[in-house]
Each structure stands twice: as C-alpha cells, then as structure tokens.
Amino acid sequence: MLSNAGVKTSKSEIPFESWQALPDLALLSIKHHQEEGKDFWHWVVFKRIDGQPFVLDSASYLPSNIRQDFEAMQPKWFIEVHNA
Numbered sequence: 001m002l003s004n005a006g007v008k009t010s011k012s013e014i015p016f017e018s019w020q021a022l023p024d025l026a027l028l029s030i031k032h033h034q035e036e037g038k039d040f041w042h043w044v045v046f047k048r049i050d051g052q053p054f055v056l057d058s059a060s061y062l063p064s065n066i067r068q069d070f071e072a073m074q075p076k077w078f079i080e081v082h083n084a
Contacts, residue, residue, distance in 0.1 A: 008082040016075035024048040026078040028055065041076065 002009055009027075016028070025048075029041040044067075045056040055067040067073070 002081070006083075010080040010082075013077040013079055015077050019053060019070050022046055022048070022053075022078060023080045025081040027081060028073075028078045029076050030073045032074070032076040044073075046078065 013029070016022075022028070026046045028044050028046045030044055031040075031042040033040055042057075042059070044058075047054055047056065053068070053070070055070075055073065057065055057067050059065070
C-alpha cells in the first residue's frame with residue numbers, strides 16, 4: 001500500500017535492537033503475542049524530530065496518542081520508511 005503512494009520502505013522487517021538504533025521514521029510493531037499459534041501485534045509510527053523521539057499510537061484507550069513511555073512498549077521489529 002505504501003509503495004502505491006510512492007513511499008519507499010525497507011524490503012522486510014528489521015529486528016528491534018534499541019530505541020537509539022531506530023531510523024528517524026519507522027513503522028514499529030509492539031504488543032506482539034500469540035493466540036492458538038497465531039501471531040498478533042499492534043503497529044505504531046516511530047518518529048524522531050531534532051533528536052527527540054516519540055511514537056504515534058492510534059490506540060483509543062491511551063490518554064494521548066503521542067507517546068514517549070518507551071519502557072512500556074516492547075517492540076519486536078520495524079520497517080524503515082525512507083521518504084515520507
């Protein structure tokens with residue numbers, strides 16, 4: 001879907017290593033779990049502006065959709081976004 005809009009991304013998911021190692025813009029998988037052998041996760045957007053990282057999270061239960069509570073999120077992998 002992103003490529004149809006002219007947005008270039010990494011070819012595949014990249015394992016998460018640290019918040020510092022993330023690119024300035026990425027789709028990030030959090031809340032990974034399995035149910036009956038099937039994988040589930042929640043996608044968020046990681047963004048860094050002028051060195052300040054934050055996460056945009058669409059979850060309706062959050063008090064704010066702009067997050068910096070990095071210790072509460074448990075990323076598994078990410079997709080780098082190159083030109084958005």
